[in-house]
Amino acid sequence: GDEFTQAIVTLNLAREAGVERVVYLSVFGADRAVEVPHFAVKFGAERMLRQMGFGATILRPTYFIDNEAMIRDVIVDHAVYPMPIGGKGVAMVDARDIAEIAAIALIRRDAAPGPLPVETINLVGPDTLTGAGLAAIWSAVLGRPVAYGGDDPSGFEQAMAGTMPRWMAYEMRLMAERFVGDGMIPEAGDRERLTAILGRPLHAYRDAAAALAGPAARAAG
Structure with a gap:
């Protein structure tokens, strides 16, 4: 809840200490999803980096595949993909x-003879996934039908309120509304830029789902 205060204090201390080069983990669409608190916070920090004269690489990742660990048991035990991702x-x-x-960004900035210009990199996956498409991937991984729970973010908020503070569950609903309404769709050249930096393909969702499923997937196979 106090992430923005922490960001302000940290960047002020960094400037006082003479730090010039920063790699900052923001979020995809931080400049657009201003009603989602943890998105708005990230964009505020981005503005600070620019206005305070840091040389910075701003990383804007989409939703983490690794977050699926939180809903793994619902998928495997109840055959429902519950996250309201939508159709965009x-x-x-x-x-x-x-x-x-x-x-790579940290090493590049450290090795540079002076501060490099501010750059923003969208961090995306190799596939743009819909709610129905995710359910289909899990169906294939588990070898049995998995249904998509639907696009209702309010139901997702109610479910999350049982495992986290209500203010945080509300914030998750606001994020889910963005997923359903706008999606998180890569811009032209985003994927190509990432694969060029990495020198390899991006990790795919299906492989992560199979790893998460573990014995359930192997049994189905």
């Missing part, structure tokens, strides 16, 4: 790709 599509990204891009 979300290009979910693997945290391993985020970490490697971040490390």
Whole structure:
């Protein structure tokens, strides 16, 4: 809840200490999803980096594939994909790709003779996934039908309120409304830029789903 205060304090301390080069983990669409608190916070920090004169790489990842661990049991035990992703599509990204891009950006800025210009990199996955498409992937991984739970973010909020503070569950609903309404769709050249930086393909959702399913997937196979 106090992430923005932490960002302000951290960047002020960094400037006082003479730090000039920063790699900052923001979020995809931070400049547009201003009604979602943890998106608005990220965009505020982006503005600070620019206005305070840091040389910065701003990383804007989409929804993390790794977050699916939180709903794994619902999918496997109840055959429902519960996250309201919608039909526009979300290009979910693997945290391993985020970490490697971040490390490359840190090394590049550290090795540069002086501060480099501010750059923004969208971090996306290789596939733009819909709710129905995700249910189909899990059906294939598990070898049995998995249904999509639908596009209702309010139902998702109610479910999340049982496992997290209500204010956070409300924020998750606002995020889900963005997924359903706008999606998280890569811009032209985003994927090509990432594969060029990494020198390899991006990690795919289906492989992560199979790893998450574990014995359930192997049994189905």
